[in-house]
Amino acid sequence: MPIKTLLRSPLVHFFVLGACIFLAYRLIAPEPAAPPADAIAMRPDEAVRLVAQFTATWSRPPSERELEDLMQRWALEEALTREALALGLDRGDPVIRQRLVLKMQYLAESGASAEQPDDAELQAYVDANPGKFEQPAEVAFSQVLLSPTEDPVAIRVALDGGTDPAQLGEAGLLPLSLPLTPLPVIGRMFGTDFAAAITDLPEDIWQGPVRSGYGQHMVRVTGRTAAMLPPLPKIRDRVEGEWRSDQARQMREAFGKELLGRHTVTLPTVDEVLGK
Secondary structure, eight states: OOHHHHHTOHHHHHHHHHHHHHHHHHHHSOOOOOOOTTOOOOOHHHHHHHHHHHHHHHSSOOOHHHHHHHHHHHHHHHHHHHHHHHTTTTTTOHHHHHHHHHHHHHHHHGGGGGOOOOHHHHHHHHHHOHHHHOBOOEEEEEEEEOOTTSOHHHHHHHHHTTOOGGGSSOOOSSOSEEEEEEHHHHHHHHOHHHHHHHHTOOBTSEEEEEEOSSOEEEEEEEEEEOOBOOOHHHHHHHHHHHHHHHHHHHHHHHHHHHHHTTSOOOOOOHHHHHTO
16 A cells, blocks of 8 residues: 555544543643552451450440540550561561461361261261271279288288278278269279270289379279261261361361472582581
8 A cells, every 4th residue: 555545544544643632631630640659558357356356355346536546556566566567676586477477377268167077077087087086995894002001912811801992092082982984094094004904804804913103002903895987977977077177177187288399499518507
């Protein structure tokens, strides 16, 4: 197309005129004012949160004066925070570092609280982790704590003859008999070796001596129940809590792994640190 013809084209005239208008506007119109870098502005939702916190603490909403004070304190806190960050006071502070780490971990695992597992998923979790939910074996027994000078054989003969156990052995604070009690609880009271020893003792026969952290005992097992895994309906809340905690841990670990993948990590060797 000849240049003269192109210059006479109405379309070209339109674009040239539009460019002139745009240029003139840019030259004449003032630039929009940017907010000052030191501006502190509270959003309405932040003020509502202050009201909610005050109400939760004092069981009443704040008065107008109290709300003004709350917002003024918020502004001062914001100003102090910005100044501290500008001065680099956050760097190298282990307390601030730990708080930031905790917040990031909370964000990483927050999705676990929103998940709603069904019974099939929870039962699968129980089947995969029976040790977390198994009800331990229980044992009921009577005991006599022997003094160092007493003959265990003589004490056993007396017990088999019907002598009241309270009349034998050393007096102390230990109970003479316990109802059905989980083995871990017995282990905490008398020691794990004692709990393991009475697990297989025959019932209704005085046996011993059995050693505990207190000394030697004559023991008669009066009842026991085997360990069992309760049905899901009886422990559902506990299972869901454990499941949710495990989900949060998996989310946190996956997030950490993905986050580390964005960085080139260089660490000293153990030998360098320990000077080997």
